[in-house]
Every structure is written in C-alpha cells, then in structure tokens.
Amino acid sequence: MGRAPCCDKENVKKGPWSPEEDAKLKAYIEEHGTGGNWIALPHKIGLKRCGKSCRLRWLNYLRPNIKHGGFTEEEDQIICRLYISIGSRWSIIAAQLPGRTDNDIKNYWNTRLKKKLFGKRTEPSQSRKLQAMIDQEANDLLNHESSPSQTLSASALERMQLHMQLQGLYSNNPFSGFYNNPALWPNFHPVLGDQRVCQEAINNANSDSSSSPLKPDASKSGLIMNANILEEVDHSGLGFHSPSSGGALSIETSSSNLESANAGLQAELQDLIYCKNSSFVADEEHQLADLDCYKEIYDEKETSAANWWTNNGFDEELASAINTDSMIQEYAPGMIYRGH
DNA sequence: AAGAGCTTCAACCGCGGTACT
DNA sequence: TAGTACCGCGGTTGAAGCTCT
Numbered sequence: 001m002g003r004a005p006c007c008d009k010e011n012v013k014k015g016p017w018s019p020e021e022d023a024k025l026k027a028y029i030e031e032h033g034t035g036g037n038w039i040a041l042p043h044k045i046g047l048k049r050c051g052k053s054c055r056l057r058w059l060n061y062l063r064p065n066i067k068h069g070g071f072t073e074e075e076d077q078i079i080c081r082l083y084i085s086i087g088s089r090w091s092i093i094a095a096q097l098p099g100r101t102d103n104d105i106k107n108y109w110n111t112r113l114k115k116k117l118f119g120k121r122t123e124p125s126q127s128r129k130l131q132a133m134i135d136q137e138a139n140d141l142l143n144h145e146s147s148p149s150q151t152l153s154a155s156a157l158e159r160m161q162l163h164m165q166l167q168g169l170y171s172n173n174p175f176s177g178f179y180n181n182p183a184l185w186p187n188f189h190p191v192l193g194d195q196r197v198c199q200e201a202i203n204n205a206n207s208d209s210s211s212s213p214l215k216p217d218a219s220k221s222g223l224i225m226n227a228n229i230l231e232e233v234d235h236s237g238l239g240f241h242s243p244s245s246g247g248a249l250s251i252e253t254s255s256s257n258l259e260s261a262n263a264g265l266q267a268e269l270q271d272l273i274y275c276k277n278s279s280f281v282a283d284e285e286h287q288l289a290d291l292d293c294y295k296e297i298y299d300e301k302e303t304s305a306a307n308w309w310t311n312n313g314f315d316e317e318l319a320s321a322i323n324t325d326s327m328i329q330e331y332a333p334g335m336i337y338r339g340h
Numbered sequence: 341a342a343g344a345g346c347t348t349c350a351a352c353c354g355c356g357g358t359a360c361t
Numbered sequence: 362t363a364g365t366a367c368c369g370c371g372g373t374t375g376a377a378g379c380t381c382t
C-alpha cells in the first residue's frame with residue numbers, strides 16, 4: 001500500500017505564488033502561527049495550495065528576516081568549509097547562516113559557488129594536466145559499470161576534489177598525494193580539518209533535534225561527522241581509513257596544529273574563491289610547516305592498519321582481512337598514490 | 341532584431357523519520 | 362505493534378530572464 005497523498009492533487013494550485021496568496025499566508029501565520037499543522041493550514045486560510053507548498057513558501061520567502069542573494073565572502077567560506085566537511089546537509093549549513101534558507105544556499109552552491117571553486121582557477125600548465133587527470137578519474141569512477149557500492153557519490157568526489165585543490169594537489173607539495181591526502185584523513189589534516197566550525201555546526205544541529213542525521217554513532221562506526229567523505233569512501237567499498245598513520249578518528253580530537261591552521265584555511269579559501277593571490281602554490285615555509293606536522297604525526301602514531309580498524313570498532317576478522325594498500329590501488333588506480 | 345543557448349532560482353517531488361492513534 | 366499522517370530534507374525541474382551570436 002502506497003503512502004496517501006498529502007493533499008488532493010486535483011484541486012491544488014501549483015506554480016508561482018501571487019502577491020494575494022502571499023499576503024493571506026503571511027497575515028494568517030503572523031496572527032495565528034502555523035498551528036503545528038501545515039496540511040490543514042491552507043484550508044483554514046482558503047488557499048488552494050498544498051500544505052507543503054505553504055510551508056516552503058513561508059520558510060523560504062515570507063518568514064521575517066530572510067536574506068536573498070548578496071552572499072558575503074564570509075558566508076561563502078562558511079558554506080564551503082561546511083560543504084567539505086558534512087556535504088550537502090543544506091539545512092545544517094543554513095543553520096549557521098542567519099537569514100539564509102537551505103534552498104537558497106543549495107541554489108547558490110549549485111549555480112555559483114561550485115563554479116567559482118572548480119571552474120575559475122588559473123593554474124600553471126602542469127597543474128592543468130593534473131586537474132584534467134583528476135576530472136577524468138572522477139568521471140571514470142562515476143561512469144564505471146560497477147556496483148554502486150564501489151563508486152563514490154558525485155558529492156563525495158566533488159568534496160575530494162575541493163579538498164585536493166585546497167591541499168595544493170596541483171602544486172609540488174610532496175605531501176599532497178592521495179594516500180597522504182589529509183582530506184581523507186581529517187584528524188591529521190593541518191588545515192582542512194577545521195573541526196571547530198564543524199563541531200559547532202554539529203552541536204547546534206544535535207541540540208536542535210535529537211534526530212539529527214548528523215548525530216554521531218561513534219560506538220558503531222568509529223567515524224567522526226566531519227569525516228563525511230571518509231564515511232562515504234568507507235561505505236563505497238573502498239573501505240580504508242588512515243591505515244599507515246593509525247588514525248584514531250575521534251570527534252574530540254583537537255591539536256594546536258588544527259587551531260593554528262584555521263587561519264591558513266581562511267586564507268586559502270579566500271584565495272580559492274576570490275583569486276586574491278595569483279598563485280596557489282605553497283611557498284617553502286608553508287611546505288616546511290606541513291612537513292613538521294606530518295613528522296609529528298608519523299612519529300607519534302605507528303599503529304598498524306589492522307590495529308587501527310580493530311581500535312575503531314570493527315571486527316578483528318574484518319580488520320585482518322583488509323589490505324588497505326591493495327584496496328587503494330585496486331579501486332583508485334588513477335588517483336595519485338604515493339606509498340611511504 | 342531575433343532566436344538559440346545558458347543561468348538562476350522558486351517550487352515541486354519523493355522519501356525517510358517520527359509522532360500519533 | 363502496525364498503520365497512518367505529517368514534517369523536513371535533499372534532489373530535481375521548469376519558467377523566466379539574461380547573454381551571445
């Protein structure tokens with residue numbers, strides 16, 4: 001038995017709202033509130049609209065203090081950072097931007113911001129080749145006729161690509177390969193982890209609703225919420241987590257590296273979005289900083305891949321069966337892989 | 341001037357989650 | 362416990378406006 005329709009589709013008006021309809025809806029809600037029942041609301045007002053349509057109109061357009069267009073640089077950065085971390089959870093991203101609606105942010109991302117980030121970078125010729133290669137790999141992965149579990153979602157690929165851009169994949173950074181890409185190992189990411197912002201968003205979301213889709217279930221998955229890409233990688237059948245570094249993914253993790261790197265992220269995002277600097281190639285000092293960071297990480301954590309899996313809640317049997325290195329080579333053949 | 345192609349964004353659709361009976 | 366109704370979300374669509382040729 002299918003779900004009953006929310007309204008009589010024959011007798012509801014569709015399409016753009018007239019000023020009269022807007023006025024009726026606004027006046028009623030301002031005086032009486034929604035009454036906790038959107039479905040009944042149009043009948044009370046005498047509107048030939050579906051309740052869902054009324055709700056959408058109110059939330060996205062008529063509600064007080066709604067801002068339209070004119071996104072600021074700061075808003076761009078917040079959207080970008082949260083998209084990298086949590087993906088297309090537009091309602092949660094919108095919750096961080098007062099006056100913005102999820103629909104607005106979704107449209108803005110799909111039509112403008114994405115193009116800004118992926119389409120307008122001016123790169124040296126070598127970097128363009130790498131860009132083309134990554135794009136090709138992304139397409140190959142998406143078009144590959146394998147089971148869905150073996151492919152990444154377009155969103156995940158998009159975020160990986162964005163990560164890679166920010167990470168300077170197209171520069172000569174020796175630590176920018178796939179295996180060493182902190183985008184995939186967020187706990188060790190000196191710049192992009194940006195856990196403060198993500199944690200804030202997640203906390204807010206969780207306090208808003210106990211049923212938040214982001215509510216972590218670390219006991220089962222061992223994953224952190226702002227490692228969303230990693231989650232998708234895992235679910236996709238690629239199934240690897242920071243194997244060599246023994247990355248204990250934990251939501252509580254914070255480090256001075258992460259804190260101090262927020263400023264770096266800010267600058268890189270500004271550069272990426274607004275092309276404030278002519279080049280994205282990391283300078284020597286920057287690279288040395290990365291080096292120190294990684295040295296610190298690798299010196300500290302020497303856990304084996306299998307140990308990492310078991311330490312993070314996976315069956316021992318599963319952990320021992322996983323050969324993460326070969327998985328990467330098998331499933332991500334074209335991705336830039338640098339073992340160490 | 342015109343029309344083809346592109347971009348934007350409001351609105352719709354279907355689904356998962358949850359509350360209620 | 363099952364069935365039903367509703368909410369809220371993310372993905373998609375299509376009309377209107379804009380740009381290009």
